[in-house]
Amino acid sequence: MGQASGAGSLLTPDPTHHHEPGTAARLAAVPPPARNDLAELLAQVAEGDQESFADLYDAIAPRVHGLARRVVRDPAMAEEVTQEVFLQVWREARRFDPSRGSALSWLLTLTHRRAVDRVRAEQAQSDRLHRYESRSSTTPYDTTAEQATQRLEAGRVRRALDGVGEPHRSALELAYLEGLTHQEVAERTGVPLGTAKTRIRDGLGKLRHAMTGGER
Protein backbone atom coordinates (compact mmCIF):
# COMPACT_ATOMS: atom_id res chain seq x y z
CA MET A 1 0.00 0.00 0.00
CA GLY A 2 1.60 3.13 1.24
CA GLN A 3 5.05 4.22 0.33
CA ALA A 4 7.36 3.00 2.95
CA SER A 5 10.88 3.96 3.52
CA GLY A 6 12.67 6.66 1.66
CA ALA A 7 10.36 9.35 2.90
CA GLY A 8 12.85 10.35 5.51
CA SER A 9 12.88 13.89 4.29
CA LEU A 10 9.58 14.31 6.05
CA LEU A 11 11.52 14.14 9.21
CA THR A 12 13.62 17.22 9.14
CA PRO A 13 14.17 17.86 12.81
CA ASP A 14 12.38 20.93 13.96
CA PRO A 15 13.62 22.40 17.20
CA THR A 16 10.35 24.19 17.81
CA HIS A 17 8.69 20.93 18.64
CA HIS A 18 9.86 19.59 21.92
CA HIS A 19 7.99 16.74 23.38
CA GLU A 20 9.20 14.50 26.08
CA PRO A 21 9.73 10.97 24.88
CA GLY A 22 6.95 8.98 26.38
CA THR A 23 6.80 5.74 28.13
CA ALA A 24 5.55 2.69 26.35
CA ALA A 25 1.97 3.04 25.33
CA ARG A 26 -0.83 0.71 26.20
CA LEU A 27 -1.60 -2.61 24.72
CA ALA A 28 -4.67 -3.63 22.89
CA ALA A 29 -7.15 -6.41 23.10
CA VAL A 30 -10.25 -6.27 20.99
CA PRO A 31 -13.23 -7.78 22.74
CA PRO A 32 -15.06 -10.20 20.51
CA PRO A 33 -18.80 -9.84 20.39
CA ALA A 34 -20.94 -12.25 22.27
CA ARG A 35 -22.79 -14.96 20.51
CA ASN A 36 -26.27 -14.51 21.93
CA ASP A 37 -26.62 -10.91 20.94
CA LEU A 38 -25.29 -11.62 17.49
CA ALA A 39 -27.93 -14.30 17.12
CA GLU A 40 -30.64 -11.82 18.06
CA LEU A 41 -29.32 -9.30 15.61
CA LEU A 42 -29.20 -11.94 12.90
CA ALA A 43 -32.80 -12.86 13.62
CA GLN A 44 -33.80 -9.23 13.16
CA VAL A 45 -31.74 -8.94 10.02
CA ALA A 46 -33.55 -11.98 8.69
CA GLU A 47 -36.74 -9.93 9.12
CA GLY A 48 -35.24 -7.21 6.95
CA ASP A 49 -34.33 -4.86 9.76
CA GLN A 50 -31.66 -2.55 8.42
CA GLU A 51 -30.96 -0.91 11.76
CA SER A 52 -30.08 -4.28 13.19
CA PHE A 53 -27.95 -4.95 10.17
CA ALA A 54 -25.99 -1.76 10.87
CA ASP A 55 -25.59 -2.84 14.49
CA LEU A 56 -24.46 -6.25 13.38
CA TYR A 57 -21.95 -4.67 11.05
CA ASP A 58 -20.55 -2.50 13.81
CA ALA A 59 -20.31 -5.45 16.13
CA ILE A 60 -18.62 -7.91 13.84
CA ALA A 61 -16.99 -6.04 10.96
CA PRO A 62 -13.53 -5.84 12.57
CA ARG A 63 -13.54 -9.57 13.17
CA VAL A 64 -14.79 -10.36 9.67
CA HIS A 65 -12.41 -7.93 8.06
CA GLY A 66 -9.48 -9.05 10.19
CA LEU A 67 -9.99 -12.65 9.14
CA ALA A 68 -10.42 -11.69 5.49
CA ARG A 69 -7.30 -9.57 5.68
CA ARG A 70 -5.32 -12.34 7.27
CA VAL A 71 -6.29 -14.92 4.68
CA VAL A 72 -6.28 -12.91 1.46
CA ARG A 73 -3.54 -10.51 2.53
CA ASP A 74 -4.34 -7.94 -0.10
CA PRO A 75 -6.16 -5.02 1.58
CA ALA A 76 -8.36 -4.13 -1.39
CA MET A 77 -9.31 -7.74 -1.94
CA ALA A 78 -10.04 -8.15 1.76
CA GLU A 79 -12.40 -5.20 1.59
CA GLU A 80 -14.26 -6.85 -1.25
CA VAL A 81 -14.51 -10.06 0.70
CA THR A 82 -15.82 -8.21 3.75
CA GLN A 83 -18.37 -6.42 1.61
CA GLU A 84 -19.49 -9.65 -0.03
CA VAL A 85 -19.79 -11.37 3.32
CA PHE A 86 -22.09 -8.70 4.69
CA LEU A 87 -24.25 -8.73 1.60
CA GLN A 88 -24.49 -12.47 1.90
CA VAL A 89 -25.43 -12.05 5.56
CA TRP A 90 -28.17 -9.63 4.57
CA ARG A 91 -29.52 -12.01 1.95
CA GLU A 92 -29.15 -15.23 3.87
CA ALA A 93 -29.59 -14.32 7.51
CA ARG A 94 -32.69 -16.45 7.67
CA ARG A 95 -30.58 -19.48 6.95
CA PHE A 96 -28.86 -19.08 10.27
CA ASP A 97 -30.22 -21.66 12.68
CA PRO A 98 -29.27 -20.98 16.30
CA SER A 99 -29.96 -24.57 17.21
CA ARG A 100 -27.11 -25.65 14.96
CA GLY A 101 -24.38 -23.36 16.19
CA SER A 102 -23.41 -19.89 17.30
CA ALA A 103 -23.94 -16.81 15.22
CA LEU A 104 -20.28 -15.94 15.48
CA SER A 105 -19.29 -19.31 14.12
CA TRP A 106 -21.80 -18.94 11.28
CA LEU A 107 -20.49 -15.51 10.36
CA LEU A 108 -16.86 -16.52 10.51
CA THR A 109 -17.50 -19.68 8.54
CA LEU A 110 -19.03 -17.57 5.76
CA THR A 111 -16.12 -15.21 5.94
CA HIS A 112 -13.43 -17.83 5.90
CA ARG A 113 -14.96 -19.77 3.05
CA ARG A 114 -15.25 -16.65 0.96
CA ALA A 115 -11.73 -15.53 1.77
CA VAL A 116 -10.25 -18.91 0.94
CA ASP A 117 -12.24 -19.20 -2.26
CA ARG A 118 -11.09 -15.76 -3.23
CA VAL A 119 -7.45 -16.58 -2.63
CA ARG A 120 -7.70 -19.80 -4.59
CA ALA A 121 -9.48 -18.13 -7.48
CA GLU A 122 -6.74 -15.57 -7.62
CA GLN A 123 -4.13 -18.25 -7.49
CA ALA A 124 -5.71 -20.19 -10.26
CA GLN A 125 -6.07 -17.07 -12.32
CA SER A 126 -2.68 -15.54 -12.05
CA ASP A 127 -0.60 -18.20 -10.42
CA ARG A 128 -0.36 -16.20 -7.30
CA LEU A 129 1.05 -19.18 -5.55
CA HIS A 130 4.35 -17.39 -5.68
CA ARG A 131 3.23 -15.57 -2.59
CA TYR A 132 3.34 -18.82 -0.71
CA GLU A 133 6.05 -20.54 -2.67
CA SER A 134 8.55 -17.77 -2.27
CA ARG A 135 7.91 -17.69 1.41
CA SER A 136 8.12 -21.40 1.82
CA SER A 137 11.37 -21.53 -0.06
CA THR A 138 13.02 -19.00 2.17
CA THR A 139 11.45 -19.70 5.51
CA PRO A 140 11.04 -23.04 7.21
CA TYR A 141 7.49 -23.79 8.13
CA ASP A 142 7.89 -23.27 11.81
CA THR A 143 9.02 -19.72 11.18
CA THR A 144 5.93 -19.18 9.09
CA ALA A 145 3.84 -20.61 11.82
CA GLU A 146 5.54 -18.42 14.37
CA GLN A 147 4.79 -15.47 12.20
CA ALA A 148 1.16 -16.45 12.06
CA THR A 149 1.20 -16.93 15.78
CA GLN A 150 2.59 -13.52 16.41
CA ARG A 151 -0.27 -11.97 14.55
CA LEU A 152 -2.67 -13.49 16.97
CA GLU A 153 -2.47 -10.76 19.44
CA ALA A 154 -5.09 -11.51 22.00
CA GLY A 155 -3.73 -13.22 25.03
CA ARG A 156 -6.62 -15.56 25.16
CA VAL A 157 -5.86 -16.86 21.72
CA ARG A 158 -2.32 -17.53 22.68
CA ARG A 159 -3.55 -19.50 25.62
CA ALA A 160 -6.02 -21.52 23.59
CA LEU A 161 -3.45 -22.23 20.91
CA ASP A 162 -0.68 -22.81 23.40
CA GLY A 163 -2.84 -25.49 24.87
CA VAL A 164 -2.94 -27.08 21.45
CA GLY A 165 0.82 -27.42 21.20
CA GLU A 166 3.02 -28.40 18.28
CA PRO A 167 2.86 -29.78 15.72
CA HIS A 168 -0.90 -29.36 15.76
CA ARG A 169 -0.80 -25.66 16.21
CA SER A 170 1.26 -25.06 13.07
CA ALA A 171 -1.02 -27.32 11.09
CA LEU A 172 -4.09 -25.37 12.22
CA GLU A 173 -2.51 -22.02 11.50
CA LEU A 174 -1.26 -23.01 8.08
CA ALA A 175 -4.62 -24.42 7.13
CA TYR A 176 -6.86 -21.75 8.58
CA LEU A 177 -4.88 -18.54 8.53
CA GLU A 178 -2.75 -19.22 5.46
CA GLY A 179 -5.68 -20.76 3.65
CA LEU A 180 -3.71 -23.83 2.59
CA THR A 181 -5.31 -27.14 1.72
CA HIS A 182 -4.37 -30.10 3.86
CA GLN A 183 -2.30 -31.32 0.93
CA GLU A 184 -0.41 -28.04 0.94
CA VAL A 185 -0.01 -28.21 4.70
CA ALA A 186 1.56 -31.63 4.22
CA GLU A 187 3.93 -30.32 1.56
CA ARG A 188 4.83 -27.27 3.56
CA THR A 189 5.57 -29.20 6.70
CA GLY A 190 7.19 -32.11 4.93
CA VAL A 191 4.90 -34.79 6.26
CA PRO A 192 2.62 -37.29 4.53
CA LEU A 193 -0.92 -36.17 3.80
CA GLY A 194 -2.34 -38.56 6.34
CA THR A 195 -0.18 -37.01 9.03
CA ALA A 196 -1.24 -33.50 8.10
CA LYS A 197 -4.86 -34.56 8.19
CA THR A 198 -4.40 -36.12 11.59
CA ARG A 199 -2.68 -33.03 12.92
CA ILE A 200 -5.48 -30.80 11.74
CA ARG A 201 -8.09 -33.09 13.19
CA ASP A 202 -6.33 -33.57 16.50
CA GLY A 203 -5.45 -29.87 16.70
CA LEU A 204 -9.06 -28.86 16.23
CA GLY A 205 -10.07 -31.48 18.74
CA LYS A 206 -7.68 -30.05 21.29
CA LEU A 207 -8.86 -26.54 20.56
CA ARG A 208 -12.44 -27.62 20.99
CA HIS A 209 -11.55 -29.28 24.22
CA ALA A 210 -9.75 -26.17 25.44
CA MET A 211 -12.74 -24.02 24.61
CA THR A 212 -15.37 -26.20 26.16
CA GLY A 213 -13.10 -27.31 28.94
CA GLY A 214 -13.49 -24.33 31.17
CA GLU A 215 -12.22 -21.16 29.54
CA ARG A 216 -15.62 -19.92 28.74
Place this chain on the structure above:
Amino acid sequence: MNDRRTHEPGEDLHDLAAPYALDALDDVERERFEEHLSACAACRAEVAELHEAAVALSEGIEVAPPADLRRRVLEQVATEAGGTGARVGDDSVDAPVEDAEPSTTSGPARLRRHPRRTWWLAAAATVVVGAGAWGAVELLGPQDPATQIVQAQDAREYDATTPDGNLTVVASAAEDAAVLRLPAELDAPPGGQAYQAWYVGSDGSARSAGVLGPDDLEDGETVLEGALTGAVAVAVTVEPEGGSQQPTSEPFVVVPLG
Protein backbone atom coordinates in the same frame (compact mmCIF):
# COMPACT_ATOMS: atom_id res chain seq x y z
CA MET B 1 -22.09 -43.48 12.48
CA ASN B 2 -23.26 -43.70 8.97
CA ASP B 3 -20.07 -44.82 7.32
CA ARG B 4 -20.50 -44.16 3.64
CA ARG B 5 -17.32 -44.73 1.73
CA THR B 6 -18.92 -44.31 -1.59
CA HIS B 7 -16.10 -42.85 -3.57
CA GLU B 8 -12.72 -44.08 -2.65
CA PRO B 9 -12.77 -47.33 -0.81
CA GLY B 10 -10.24 -47.30 1.96
CA GLU B 11 -10.53 -43.61 2.62
CA ASP B 12 -12.78 -42.65 5.43
CA LEU B 13 -14.74 -39.60 4.43
CA HIS B 14 -15.32 -38.83 8.08
CA ASP B 15 -11.65 -37.98 8.29
CA LEU B 16 -12.28 -35.04 6.04
CA ALA B 17 -14.57 -33.30 8.53
CA ALA B 18 -11.71 -31.38 10.17
CA PRO B 19 -9.99 -30.12 7.02
CA TYR B 20 -13.43 -29.38 5.61
CA ALA B 21 -14.29 -27.27 8.65
CA LEU B 22 -11.13 -25.23 8.06
CA ASP B 23 -11.81 -24.92 4.31
CA ALA B 24 -8.65 -26.93 3.77
CA LEU B 25 -10.04 -29.34 1.18
CA ASP B 26 -9.44 -28.76 -2.49
CA ASP B 27 -12.46 -28.25 -4.72
CA VAL B 28 -12.87 -31.88 -5.66
CA GLU B 29 -12.58 -33.12 -2.10
CA ARG B 30 -14.91 -30.43 -0.86
CA GLU B 31 -17.59 -31.35 -3.32
CA ARG B 32 -17.22 -34.98 -2.45
CA PHE B 33 -17.41 -34.29 1.25
CA GLU B 34 -20.41 -32.01 0.91
CA GLU B 35 -22.21 -34.75 -0.92
CA HIS B 36 -21.37 -37.01 1.97
CA LEU B 37 -22.47 -34.36 4.46
CA SER B 38 -25.93 -34.19 3.00
CA ALA B 39 -26.35 -37.83 3.91
CA CYS B 40 -24.40 -38.05 7.16
CA ALA B 41 -25.92 -36.41 10.22
CA ALA B 42 -22.96 -37.42 12.35
CA CYS B 43 -20.57 -35.52 10.11
CA ARG B 44 -22.87 -32.51 10.03
CA ALA B 45 -22.82 -32.40 13.80
CA GLU B 46 -19.08 -32.91 13.81
CA VAL B 47 -18.50 -30.08 11.34
CA ALA B 48 -20.74 -27.76 13.35
CA GLU B 49 -18.70 -28.45 16.47
CA LEU B 50 -15.43 -27.99 14.64
CA HIS B 51 -16.67 -24.68 13.26
CA GLU B 52 -17.26 -23.56 16.83
CA ALA B 53 -13.73 -24.56 17.76
CA ALA B 54 -12.32 -22.74 14.72
CA VAL B 55 -13.76 -19.48 16.06
CA ALA B 56 -10.76 -19.35 18.38
CA LEU B 57 -8.40 -19.26 15.42
CA SER B 58 -9.48 -15.80 14.34
CA GLU B 59 -9.58 -14.20 17.74
CA GLY B 60 -7.23 -11.30 18.13
CA ILE B 61 -6.73 -10.54 14.46
CA GLU B 62 -9.44 -7.91 14.23
CA VAL B 63 -8.87 -5.12 11.76
CA ALA B 64 -11.32 -2.26 11.51
CA PRO B 65 -12.47 -1.94 7.91
CA PRO B 66 -12.32 1.53 6.38
CA ALA B 67 -15.27 3.69 7.39
CA ASP B 68 -16.16 4.07 3.76
CA LEU B 69 -16.83 0.35 3.50
CA ARG B 70 -19.58 0.63 6.10
CA ARG B 71 -21.28 3.31 4.07
CA ARG B 72 -21.03 1.24 0.88
CA VAL B 73 -22.37 -1.89 2.53
CA LEU B 74 -25.30 -0.11 4.18
CA GLU B 75 -26.16 1.69 0.96
CA GLN B 76 -26.11 -1.53 -0.99
CA VAL B 77 -28.34 -3.20 1.57
CA ALA B 78 -30.71 -0.24 1.53
CA THR B 79 -30.90 -0.52 -2.24
CA GLU B 80 -31.64 -4.22 -2.07
CA ALA B 81 -34.27 -3.58 0.57
CA GLY B 82 -36.11 -1.30 -1.80
CA GLY B 83 -34.52 2.04 -1.40
CA THR B 84 -36.25 2.97 1.81
CA GLY B 85 -33.16 2.62 3.87
CA ALA B 86 -31.35 5.81 3.00
CA ARG B 87 -31.55 6.87 6.57
CA VAL B 88 -30.02 3.74 7.99
CA GLY B 89 -27.05 4.62 10.03
CA ASP B 90 -27.61 8.32 9.55
CA ASP B 91 -27.39 8.78 13.25
CA SER B 92 -24.11 7.07 13.58
CA VAL B 93 -22.24 7.48 10.35
CA ASP B 94 -20.39 10.45 9.28
CA ALA B 95 -17.81 8.61 7.36
CA PRO B 96 -15.48 10.78 5.43
CA VAL B 97 -16.44 10.88 1.79
CA GLU B 98 -12.87 10.50 0.73
CA ASP B 99 -11.51 7.31 -0.71
CA ALA B 100 -11.29 4.44 1.68
CA GLU B 101 -7.95 3.51 0.24
CA PRO B 102 -4.98 5.09 1.83
CA SER B 103 -3.45 7.27 -0.79
CA THR B 104 0.17 6.94 -1.64
CA THR B 105 0.48 10.55 -2.58
CA SER B 106 1.88 12.94 -0.08
CA GLY B 107 -0.76 15.58 -0.45
CA PRO B 108 -2.03 17.81 2.27
CA ALA B 109 -3.21 16.17 5.43
CA ARG B 110 -6.66 14.78 4.99
CA LEU B 111 -7.26 14.28 8.64
CA ARG B 112 -10.33 15.96 9.85
CA ARG B 113 -11.86 16.61 13.14
CA HIS B 114 -15.10 14.80 13.52
CA PRO B 115 -17.72 15.51 16.09
CA ARG B 116 -17.14 13.34 19.07
CA ARG B 117 -20.54 11.78 18.72
CA THR B 118 -19.10 9.16 16.44
CA TRP B 119 -16.91 7.21 18.77
CA TRP B 120 -19.24 6.64 21.61
CA LEU B 121 -21.90 5.22 19.34
CA ALA B 122 -19.42 2.70 18.02
CA ALA B 123 -18.22 2.02 21.52
CA ALA B 124 -21.76 1.70 22.76
CA ALA B 125 -22.63 -0.78 20.03
CA THR B 126 -19.60 -2.82 20.89
CA VAL B 127 -20.35 -2.74 24.55
CA VAL B 128 -23.93 -3.81 24.13
CA VAL B 129 -22.99 -6.70 21.93
CA GLY B 130 -19.95 -7.41 24.03
CA ALA B 131 -22.06 -8.17 27.02
CA GLY B 132 -22.90 -11.80 27.41
CA ALA B 133 -20.28 -14.44 27.04
CA TRP B 134 -17.64 -11.86 27.72
CA GLY B 135 -19.34 -10.67 30.79
CA ALA B 136 -19.95 -7.46 32.58
CA VAL B 137 -16.36 -6.37 32.48
CA GLU B 138 -16.77 -5.13 28.94
CA LEU B 139 -20.12 -3.68 29.78
CA LEU B 140 -19.07 -1.68 32.78
CA GLY B 141 -15.43 -1.06 32.35
CA PRO B 142 -14.01 1.70 30.24
CA GLN B 143 -13.11 0.46 26.83
CA ASP B 144 -9.54 -0.29 26.01
CA PRO B 145 -8.11 2.79 24.27
CA ALA B 146 -6.75 0.84 21.31
CA THR B 147 -10.11 -0.81 20.77
CA GLN B 148 -11.82 2.53 20.94
CA ILE B 149 -9.56 3.90 18.25
CA VAL B 150 -9.61 0.88 16.01
CA GLN B 151 -13.37 0.61 16.21
CA ALA B 152 -14.06 4.30 15.80
CA GLN B 153 -16.44 4.99 12.96
CA ASP B 154 -13.87 7.03 11.15
CA ALA B 155 -10.92 4.74 11.85
CA ARG B 156 -8.72 4.42 8.81
CA GLU B 157 -5.82 2.17 8.19
CA TYR B 158 -2.54 3.13 6.60
CA ASP B 159 0.17 0.69 5.67
CA ALA B 160 3.81 0.88 4.88
CA THR B 161 6.14 -1.89 3.95
CA THR B 162 9.32 -2.52 5.85
CA PRO B 163 11.91 -5.22 5.21
CA ASP B 164 10.41 -6.97 8.22
CA GLY B 165 6.84 -6.83 7.01
CA ASN B 166 3.89 -4.48 7.08
CA LEU B 167 3.62 -1.70 9.55
CA THR B 168 0.14 -0.34 10.02
CA VAL B 169 -1.28 2.78 11.58
CA VAL B 170 -4.96 2.86 12.43
CA ALA B 171 -5.93 6.48 12.91
CA SER B 172 -9.16 8.04 14.09
CA ALA B 173 -9.60 11.75 13.74
CA ALA B 174 -12.63 11.61 16.01
CA GLU B 175 -10.54 9.97 18.68
CA ASP B 176 -7.64 12.21 17.78
CA ALA B 177 -5.43 9.20 18.30
CA ALA B 178 -3.81 6.34 16.47
CA VAL B 179 -2.74 2.77 17.01
CA LEU B 180 0.56 1.46 15.67
CA ARG B 181 0.76 -2.16 14.60
CA LEU B 182 4.22 -3.56 14.15
CA PRO B 183 5.39 -6.10 11.61
CA ALA B 184 5.11 -9.61 12.94
CA GLU B 185 8.81 -10.25 12.62
CA LEU B 186 10.27 -6.97 13.70
CA ASP B 187 13.67 -7.57 15.21
CA ALA B 188 14.40 -6.18 18.64
CA PRO B 189 16.43 -2.98 18.48
CA PRO B 190 20.18 -3.25 18.96
CA GLY B 191 21.38 -3.18 22.55
CA GLY B 192 21.14 0.19 24.25
CA GLN B 193 18.71 1.44 21.64
CA ALA B 194 14.96 1.62 21.28
CA TYR B 195 12.35 2.18 18.62
CA GLN B 196 10.61 5.49 18.90
CA ALA B 197 7.49 6.54 17.03
CA TRP B 198 6.94 10.08 15.78
CA TYR B 199 4.06 12.10 14.52
CA VAL B 200 5.29 14.03 11.52
CA GLY B 201 3.75 17.40 10.73
CA SER B 202 3.17 18.79 7.25
CA ASP B 203 6.22 20.98 7.76
CA GLY B 204 8.35 17.94 8.41
CA SER B 205 8.47 18.51 12.13
CA ALA B 206 8.50 15.52 14.42
CA ARG B 207 7.00 15.08 17.85
CA SER B 208 7.41 11.95 19.87
CA ALA B 209 4.55 9.46 19.79
CA GLY B 210 6.25 7.27 22.34
CA VAL B 211 9.14 4.91 22.82
CA LEU B 212 8.23 1.30 22.09
CA GLY B 213 8.91 -0.84 25.11
CA PRO B 214 9.51 -4.60 25.15
CA ASP B 215 5.83 -5.17 25.85
CA ASP B 216 4.87 -3.23 22.78
CA LEU B 217 7.25 -5.26 20.66
CA GLU B 218 5.94 -8.44 22.16
CA ASP B 219 2.32 -7.53 21.60
CA GLY B 220 2.90 -5.94 18.25
CA GLU B 221 0.47 -3.14 18.91
CA THR B 222 0.50 0.11 20.81
CA VAL B 223 -1.50 3.27 21.15
CA LEU B 224 0.59 6.19 20.00
CA GLU B 225 1.08 8.92 22.53
CA GLY B 226 -0.16 12.40 21.95
CA ALA B 227 -2.71 13.90 19.60
CA LEU B 228 -3.11 12.87 16.00
CA THR B 229 -4.08 16.38 15.00
CA GLY B 230 -1.58 17.98 12.68
CA ALA B 231 0.18 14.76 11.77
CA VAL B 232 0.52 13.82 8.12
CA ALA B 233 2.63 10.74 8.77
CA VAL B 234 3.88 8.42 11.44
CA ALA B 235 7.55 7.53 11.43
CA VAL B 236 9.64 5.12 13.47
CA THR B 237 13.33 5.64 14.20
CA VAL B 238 15.99 3.89 16.22
CA GLU B 239 16.99 6.05 19.18
CA PRO B 240 19.14 5.68 22.22
CA GLU B 241 17.39 3.79 24.99
CA GLY B 242 14.84 6.00 26.68
CA GLY B 243 14.12 7.90 23.50
CA SER B 244 15.08 11.28 22.13
CA GLN B 245 13.48 14.70 22.09
CA GLN B 246 13.94 14.82 18.36
CA PRO B 247 14.84 12.05 15.93
CA THR B 248 18.57 11.40 15.81
CA SER B 249 18.43 8.94 12.92
CA GLU B 250 16.63 8.55 9.63
CA PRO B 251 13.32 6.76 10.07
CA PHE B 252 13.33 3.19 8.87
CA VAL B 253 9.69 3.49 8.05
CA VAL B 254 7.30 6.33 7.35
CA VAL B 255 3.57 5.76 7.08
CA PRO B 256 1.79 8.60 5.27
CA LEU B 257 -1.65 9.22 6.75
CA GLY B 258 -3.54 9.88 3.55
